[in-house]
Amino acid sequence: MEVVLIGSGNVATQLGLALKDKNVTVKQVYSNNIIHAEKLGKKLNVSYISNISDIYRKADIYIYALKDSVLRSVLKKINIPDGIHVHTGGSISMNVFKGFASKFGVFYPLQTFSINKPVDFSNIPICIEAVSMEVQKKLVELAGLISQKTYIINSEKRKSLHLAAVFASNFTNYLYDAAYKILQDSGIDFEIIQPLILETAEKIKTMTPFDAQTGPAMRMDKKTISAHLSMLNKKRDLKKIYKLLTYDINKRHNPNN
Amino acid sequence: MEVVLIGSGNVATQLGLALKDKNVTVKQVYSNNIIHAEKLGKKLNVSYISNISDIYRKADIYIYALKDSVLRSVLKKINIPDGIHVHTGGSISMNVFKGFASKFGVFYPLQTFSINKPVDFSNIPICIEAVSMEVQKKLVELAGLISQKTYIINSEKRKSLHLAAVFASNFTNYLYDAAYKILQDSGIDFEIIQPLILETAEKIKTMTPFDAQTGPAMRMDKKTISAHLSMLNKKRDLKKIYKLLTYDINKRHNPNN
Numbered sequence: 001m002e003v004v005l006i007g008s009g010n011v012a013t014q015l016g017l018a019l020k021d022k023n024v025t026v027k028q029v030y031s032n033n034i035i036h037a038e039k040l041g042k043k044l045n046v047s048y049i050s051n052i053s054d055i056y057r058k059a060d061i062y063i064y065a066l067k068d069s070v071l072r073s074v075l076k077k078i079n080i081p082d083g084i085h086v087h088t089g090g091s092i093s094m095n096v097f098k099g100f101a102s103k104f105g106v107f108y109p110l111q112t113f114s115i116n117k118p119v120d121f122s123n124i125p126i127c128i129e130a131v132s133m134e135v136q137k138k139l140v141e142l143a144g145l146i147s148q149k150t151y152i153i154n155s156e157k158r159k160s161l162h163l164a165a166v167f168a169s170n171f172t173n174y175l176y177d178a179a180y181k182i183l184q185d186s187g188i189d190f191e192i193i194q195p196l197i198l199e200t201a202e203k204i205k206t207m208t209p210f211d212a213q214t215g216p217a218m219r220m221d222k223k224t225i226s227a228h229l230s231m232l233n234k235k236r237d238l239k240k241i242y243k244l245l246t247y248d249i250n251k252r253h254n255p256n257n
Numbered sequence: 258m259e260v261v262l263i264g265s266g267n268v269a270t271q272l273g274l275a276l277k278d279k280n281v282t283v284k285q286v287y288s289n290n291i292i293h294a295e296k297l298g299k300k301l302n303v304s305y306i307s308n309i310s311d312i313y314r315k316a317d318i319y320i321y322a323l324k325d326s327v328l329r330s331v332l333k334k335i336n337i338p339d340g341i342h343v344h345t346g347g348s349i350s351m352n353v354f355k356g357f358a359s360k361f362g363v364f365y366p367l368q369t370f371s372i373n374k375p376v377d378f379s380n381i382p383i384c385i386e387a388v389s390m391e392v393q394k395k396l397v398e399l400a401g402l403i404s405q406k407t408y409i410i411n412s413e414k415r416k417s418l419h420l421a422a423v424f425a426s427n428f429t430n431y432l433y434d435a436a437y438k439i440l441q442d443s444g445i446d447f448e449i450i451q452p453l454i455l456e457t458a459e460k461i462k463t464m465t466p467f468d469a470q471t472g473p474a475m476r477m478d479k480k481t482i483s484a485h486l487s488m489l490n491k492k493r494d495l496k497k498i499y500k501l502l503t504y505d506i507n508k509r510h511n512p513n514n
Contacts, residue, residue: 010471068480091473091481110449112457112471117464119456125449151449160443161450163485167495168436168450169457170472171502172429177466177509179425186417192382192408193418193425194462196367200426201458203374205451209434214267214369215427216348223325224348228420237505238424244501245428248494252434 007065008036010113018121090162105130217249264322265293267370275378347419362387474506
């Protein structure tokens with residue numbers, strides 16, 4: 001199976017490394033930024049290009065790991081009706097490929113990726129959607145090479161999944177960032193809080209998040225809450241978040257109060 | 258070392274189990290609710306009481322694992338000036354014990370505890386504060402029996418730590434809960450998102466949360482953000498959270514836009 005990677009960001013990089021690791025032939029890397037293309041091309045030890053017209057035309061699968069807006073503009077310029085075309089986005093419809101190719105689908109790895117943080121793909125759910133059973137079979141085959149977890153998920157469900165992921169990962173990470181700032185301002189090493197963060201994430205493997213909830217908001221500990229709010233007087237942004245989430249947690253767990 | 262546990266909630270339960278596991282003598286469990294006292298007493302195989310006047314008077318250490326308000330009311334009724342008295346709270350000053358005992362301190366395990374979820378205490382940071390070096394020595398000794406991570410932290414720093422923990426754990430868990438609801442309403446199993454949650458927590462061991470940030474808010478993907486907002490039209494609470502956190506992430510990562 002020959003793959004062309006279109007994109008050179010976090011997803012393209014980690015996916016490329018996983019494919020290479022499983023001996024899938026990544027034929028070429030494309031990015032409109034030649035420096036980025038080169039960086040990923042060298043990492044994968046494959047050729048890299050920044051001209052759309054130079055894209056290899058005989059690949060089996062073209063994987064577009066691009067922002068929504070960039071994907072649309074690349075599709076307008078590319079002219080390769082053959083092969084299977086997939087994107088890796090959580091929120092983009094499969095039908096973005098309609099009119100550009102006949103075999104297409106979605107190959108969405110549900111994970112948070114950063115360029116320089118290696119990940120173990122074998123445990124990452126890969127959500128597949130395909131225009132036909134033939135395409136689906138090929139995508140399941142490719143997914144099976146790099147991960148043990150393949151799901152067939154339609155566009156609508158995938159959008160919900162992506163929305164849930166924003167809450168569970170992007171927003172969560174921002175709360176870690178808030179904690180980081182609070183600790184830093186008090187001269188406390190962030191490391192001390194890492195076991196807590198990990199246990200909070202581990203906990204919801206064996207109980208629902210609803211049952212796992214703890215803290216002053218849930219037990220309506222007004223004294224602690226008001227002490228926290230006054231500690232946040234100089235951090236207005238965090239105070240807003242504190243107020244909103246405390247109110248919501250309290251409402252969810254103590255609906256009659 | 259003989260310990261009396263005052264309280265029977267999440268912290269008292271998990272701390273009691275850890276002490277028992279390391280062969281520290283838990284002499285007695287007190288709770289004003291006899292059913293709760295019995296439950297924990299039986300778990301630890303020790304005597305349990307619900308009358309303050311029945312508390313064993315010759316313990317080395319009295320550990321108060323109670324809500325702030327309850328702690329104050331118990332202290333008013335207890336009359337045991339001997340022994341070391343400590344509480345386990347993140348936000349309560351050590352000086353709450355002033356006037357009730359001469360040897361006192363704080364024994365704050367930085368973790369999220371639930372009654373029925375066992376935890377490995379060896380990895381849990383225990384934050385100690387003590388009125389004297391003599392008391393500190395004893396508390397460090399006790400902490401060392403159950404954990405490899407002991408920190409000497411004063412009341413002010415402990416309050417910051419607790420505030421950071423609310424963001425990194427309580428609020429984070431509420432976002433997992435939000436993700437759970439979104440998935441449930443779309444008929445998707447929560448399990449699919451667990452590897453993402455775990456990786457998000459693991460990631461910040463090797464990079465700062467600032468560097469680990471990903472997602473539509475950070476890359477200013479307006480199309481995805483507005484699609485998400487319209488998906489949340491029937492979940493007003495979550496929509497508010499989405500708006501606030503997206504705004505804040507964008508402001509933090511793209512300050513010039």
